[in-house]
Structure formats: C-alpha cells, structure tokens
Amino acid sequence: MNDIKQLERNTFESFKKVKSDILLLNTESNKSSKAISRLTSENAKLHETVAVLSQKVADLTNALKHTMEVQQELIKTKTKSSTIIKEVPVIKEVIKEKKVPVVRTITKTIPAKKTSITYVASKTGKKFHRTNCIFAKNIKPKSKITFKTKEAMLNKGYKPCDCVKKY
Numbered sequence: 001m002n003d004i005k006q007l008e009r010n011t012f013e014s015f016k017k018v019k020s021d022i023l024l025l026n027t028e029s030n031k032s033s034k035a036i037s038r039l040t041s042e043n044a045k046l047h048e049t050v051a052v053l054s055q056k057v058a059d060l061t062n063a064l065k066h067t068m069e070v071q072q073e074l075i076k077t078k079t080k081s082s083t084i085i086k087e088v089p090v091i092k093e094v095i096k097e098k099k100v101p102v103v104r105t106i107t108k109t110i111p112a113k114k115t116s117i118t119y120v121a122s123k124t125g126k127k128f129h130r131t132n133c134i135f136a137k138n139i140k141p142k143s144k145i146t147f148k149t150k151e152a153m154l155n156k157g158y159k160p161c162d163c164v165k166k167y
C-alpha cells in the first residue's frame, strides 16, 4: 500500500516538475521571441541606417564628382584666360596706335580755339599779337603775357600788330 502511494506521489511530483518545466520553457520561449523581435527591429533600424549612410556616401561621391568637374572647368577657364591675357597687349597696342591721331587732333583743336580769343605780348615789347602770329611765337615764355581781349591789351599801352588788324 505504502509503495503504491509513494509511487503515486512520485508520479504526481514528476508531473508537477514537468509542468513547471514546461511553464519555465514557455517563459523562456516568450523571452526569446521578444529578444528575437527586438533584434529584428534593431536589424531593420540598422538596415535603414545603412541605407541612409549609403545615400550619403552616394551624395558625397556625386558632390566630389561635381567638385572635380568644376575644378577641371576652372583649369580650362584659367588656360583660356591666360591665352586672353597674352592677347591683351596686342589689342592694347592696336588701340593705342588708333587713338594717337585722335589725341593729336584734339590737342591741335584746343589751341586753335584759344588763338581766336587770346592775345599775347612781350613784357619788353610794344605790340600785341594773335597767338598764331610769327612774332608771338618768338616771344620767350618768361616774358610772355596773355590777355583775352584787345581792350585789355590797349589799356596796358600795347599797340596792335598787323596780325591783329587783319581780323
């Protein structure tokens, strides 16, 4: 009798142990699947990060490509501008040569206008002249005096030269 009861008790204890083991396994399994799902989500996040980083790398590569293209373009432009700079002196000389006659015409025109309104006399002389008169041209700059009107010359006591009377 005792043996049977002991056996029953043993069996019951065994079942109890198995049941608790199963429960424990269940808990462990739950924990594992939670860990797996967490790992899966982390893995997905990592994939996203990798994708973002890959995009950034691609962008940087593109930017680098673009920079290199710009650099090459700059080098080309530099080469072109150095060619242009070399050509500039030639162009400038051409302009200078063309400008010179124009400048001469202007310098001739200005005194011509002045002669019509300016009279000159020597401090030591008695007559006054138009600036284009041969006598006027012989007056040394140091002793030369100029006036805008005949009246001013007459007031100073100068007599008009023939070159003044003609006009």
Ligand SMILES: [Zn+2]
Pocket (backbone or CB within 6 Å): 128, 129, 130, 133, 134, 135, 136, 161, 162, 163, 164
């Ligand atoms: Zn004169």
